[in-house]
Amino acid sequence: xxxxxxxxxxxxxxxxxxxxxxxxxxxxxxxxxxxxxxxxxxxxxxxxxxxxxxxxxxxxxxxxxxxxxxxxxxxxxxxxxxxxxxxxxxxxxxxxxxxxxxxxxxxxxxxxxxxxxxxxxxxxxxxxxxxxxxxxxxxxxxxxxxxxxxxxxxxxxxxxxxxxxxxxxxxxxxxxxx
Amino acid sequence: xxxxxxxxxxxxxxxxxxxxxxxxxxxxxxxxxxxxxxxxxxxxxxxxxxxxxxxxxxxxxxxxxxxxxxxxxxxxxxxxxxxxxxxxxxxxxxxxxxxxxxxxxxxxxxxxxxxxx
Numbered sequence: 001x002x003x004x005x006x007x008x009x010x011x012x013x014x015x016x017x018x019x020x021x022x023x024x025x026x027x028x029x030x031x032x033x034x035x036x037x038x039x040x041x042x043x044x045x046x047x048x049x050x051x052x053x054x055x056x057x058x059x060x061x062x063x064x065x066x067x068x069x070x071x072x073x074x075x076x077x078x079x080x081x082x083x084x085x086x087x088x089x090x091x092x093x094x095x096x097x098x099x100x101x102x103x104x105x106x107x108x109x110x111x112x113x114x115x116x117x118x119x120x121x122x123x124x125x126x127x128x129x130x131x132x133x134x135x136x137x138x139x140x141x142x143x144x145x146x147x148x149x150x151x152x153x154x155x156x157x158x159x160x161x162x163x164x165x166x167x168x169x170x171x172x173x174x175x176x177x178x
Numbered sequence: 179x180x181x182x183x184x185x186x187x188x189x190x191x192x193x194x195x196x197x198x199x200x201x202x203x204x205x206x207x208x209x210x211x212x213x214x215x216x217x218x219x220x221x222x223x224x225x226x227x228x229x230x231x232x233x234x235x236x237x238x239x240x241x242x243x244x245x246x247x248x249x250x251x252x253x254x255x256x257x258x259x260x261x262x263x264x265x266x267x268x269x270x271x272x273x274x275x276x277x278x279x280x281x282x283x284x285x286x287x288x289x290x291x292x293x294x295x
Contacts, residue, residue: 009181010181031190032190032193033184033187033189033190034189034190034193058222059184060181060182061181062181131194132193132194135196
């Protein structure tokens with residue numbers, strides 16, 4: 001097995017959303033380097049790409065983790081699907097490995113229920129990373145309210161955690177020595 | 179697969195302690211209106227902090243300077259090893275075996291096994 005210490009294995013997880021994107025940078029399985037949210041308005045895709053490029057320049061991740069918006073059953077808005085493809089192309093151009101994880105995979109690996117809710121996932125993540133995330137956990141959404149923007153961070157964190165559970169071994173086994 | 183460490187982990191540690199840049203700047207003893215900006219520039223690697231500030235960061239975050247500036251340390255460690263290699267080739271009046279051993283271990287330790295913090 002060609003594994004390097006996980007601490008040096010940096011991933012950037014991106015959760016695209018209507019108002020921009022949430023992101024998490026992790027080294028290894030437990031170390032959160034940075035997390036947050038970038039807002040995009042006007043031409044959202046152009047702005048999101050520009051902001052994402054800055055993150056890629058700064059953190060130089062080994063792997064970019066994205067949601068698989070083309071997966072069966074995914075109902076993401078066409079703009080998000082286009083942006084997802086653009087982000088994927090951009091990462092491949094920079095020779096960064098891209099890992100796509102479907103929403104179903106996220107739910108079944110994180111909470112053991114493919115029909116679980118985002119709130120359940122967020123609560124689970126907040127309990128796993130209490131120092132970083134507990135204070136940012138949004139209150140349970142009322143039916144008549146729109147989703148809290150902080151949920152983007154939890155979506156990105158879910159992608160990062162599932163990547164670490166599911167895929168980090170296979171990625172480090174097929175090291176490309178970038 | 180392994181990526182080089184980030185030049186510094188100041189931001190990560192500040193977030194860990196839930197401190198604001200302004201607060202960190204105050205603790206570091208920075209003065210002036212833009213004191214938070216100085217912390218920001220340290221974190222974004224656009225400014226290299228002085229030795230006093232580096233040690234103050236260690237005191238604030240409770241992590242060694244070597245850990246806080248991991249990427250920078252790695253880079254400097256490599257440079258030192260390169261220089262040590264040159265020094266081993268040089269004919270010196272000083273033939274002390276301790277010196278020879280120190281240089282050899284520095285070269286082998288650092289060039290073949292850069293620090294893993």
